[in-house]
Amino acid sequence: MPRRTQALVVQHVSAPAVLADIDLAEPRPNEVLVRITACGLCHTDHLVQHGGIPSAFPSIFGHEGAGEVEAVGSAVKRVQKGDSVLLSYATCGECPYCTADRPAGCARFFEKNFGRARDAAVGDEPVARAVETGEPVYGSFFGQSAFARHAVVSESSVVKVPQGTDLVQLAPLGCGLQSGAGVLLNQLKPSREDSVIIFGLGAVGFGALWAAAHLQLRTIIVVDLVSTRLDLALAQGATHAFSGASPTLLADIRAATSGIGARFAIEATGVERVLKSAWDAVCNFGHVVSVGNPGPGVKAPFDINDHVNQSKTWSGLVEGASNPPIFIPQLMQLYEQGAFPVDTISRVYPVEQYEEALAAMKSGELIKPIITF
Ligand SMILES: NC(=O)c1ccc[n+]([C@@H]2O[C@H](COP(=O)([O-])OP(=O)(O)OC[C@H]3O[C@@H](n4cnc5c(N)ncnc54)[C@H](O)[C@@H]3O)[C@@H](O)[C@H]2O)c1
Ligand SMILES: [Zn+2]
Ligand SMILES: [Zn+2]
Structure with a gap:
């Protein structure tokens, strides 16, 4: 059964991101359904929205997500239902870099993060459809497309974190x-x-x-x-x-x-x-x-x-040559010690104020907007 939820959908290059109802596909074997708590806003979202890097449309962006796992595909090992997760970039998991724990070198990095490729088992079927038109909507941006209340995420993007983690302030750890x-x-x-x-x-x-x-x-x-x-x-x-x-x-x-x-x-x-x-x-x-x-x-x-x-x-x-399941917990530890004060460069906006958040980032007034869902 598809899950009805809402996401910021961009209809075509340079169209605004509009909160719309979508039907999200079931997670495939290597995918995870995440209820998104928050997602950092990054210049790359804006760049791709405006055609700076070619992409598929209609589209959902957002690649610094955080939330709770609601369901997992049959082959998922990293997490289970109820886990808290931070999301990072996606990888193929199979190439010589991925199998040597150097995922930032992934031979399919571009395809997995910008090419909107879901798990191989899924083929080209987009991750969501617009409720109003029934049209496909492309997800899987950095394996996530986390500007949404729920997202079907690549297992490779998921980092399990302890219950009680501040999923709002720490959402942006996964990219810049x-x-x-x-x-x-x-x-x-x-x-x-x-x-x-x-x-x-x-x-x-x-x-x-x-x-x-x-x-x-x-x-x-x-x-x-x-x-x-x-x-x-x-x-x-x-x-x-x-x-x-x-x-x-x-x-x-x-x-x-x-x-x-x-x-x-x-x-x-x-x-x-x-x-x-x-x-x-x-x-x-x-x-x-x-x-x-x-x-x-x-x-x-x-x-x-x-x-x-x-x-x-x-x-x-x-991506800082990071292996996210190892490196993101290290950064979280630094945050706990006061040595990685993310909250000093961020401000939180509810999704309804997305345009305001974007304007604050574009003007240079704010470094890191965080959108909550
Ligand atoms: N390699 C990666 O994995 C990776 C990941 C994330 C972002 N990026 C890239 O890194 C860059 C920075 O990303 P960000 O999110 O921190 O961007 P940002 O726009 O928030 O920060 C850029 C900073 O550079 C400053 N700046 C601009 N022109 C300058 C100049 N002439 N002299 C000195 N400072 C100047 C701006 O004032 C701003 O503070 C971007 O190009 C982004 O695409 C790369
Ligand atoms: Zn790989
Ligand atoms: Zn980014």
Whole structure:
């Protein structure tokens, strides 16, 4: 029996997200029916809604969900009915990366998260139908489509968490925050003597900042255009904060790093010329990690000759190289200790105020809106 529920449905590219009745399909063997409590709002939802990455429509977005399991498919092992869950990105579970517990490398990452692919057993059948028209509505965005009162979710997206977990404040852990924190905690693993510069203080940048502060790095430099974000970062462990618009930015960074530049830089704006600043701001043997993504077709803005002669490394990283069932509980522990203060960058909106939440995020006034259902 399909379950009648409500979701924010986007009819076509750039249409608004409207709360509408849908009939949700039964979970297939590797899917989980989740009653969604809350879902963080991320720029990627907005980007795909407006055609920045091709997608199927009518569509339900939302990829930072949290809720309670109401039913599980016959092959599901991770969770059972009644469990509390946080949701993260989806993977195939079968490729060499997934079977080696490195799911962020999943060979089918794009298809599973943007391609709206449900479990193989399901074929192309969409996860929901609009009650009014009977038309298919595409779910499975990042295996979730969690802007809904209920969602049929890929088992690979589900992380079981203890009963009593704050499912509202912790909903956003599954995307940008883990992508920022994971750069340091999973990939770079710096020592205390190391210096890091974080370009961009959105969810990714703050995730990276809190990880850097937790690791007690000696020099933590943050760069953004918004002064309130710089002030908050200084209060939360940054040792230096600079405006990205400052003409003396590079000189100021060098002055803070023994004159040679930082050991590590994290690019979390997605702006090409900021990547060039990050590249210029690291020392020889330094390492720049691109988390920010300007979208398809943009080439890296530095010269191979300089790259070789300065022995620098540049790499990309998706989802902080995290294995969510391991990493998200680690971040929850940091939250409990006060070292991952998600609630200082978020504000909660009931689903009826979705447009207000989106406007606050787009204007830069708010970093992380959380929508409750
Ligand atoms: N690789 C991944 O797995 C992954 C995951 C999530 C997000 N992302 C990408 O990471 C980037 C950041 O995501 P977010 O959600 O934190 O975004 P966000 O928009 O909330 O934050 C970006 C920040 O960069 C700042 N900024 C913009 N231009 C700047 C400039 N010239 N100099 C300094 N700061 C500048 C903005 O003021 C803002 O604070 C985006 O490109 C997003 O697509 C990647
Ligand atoms: Zn895989
Ligand atoms: Zn996201």
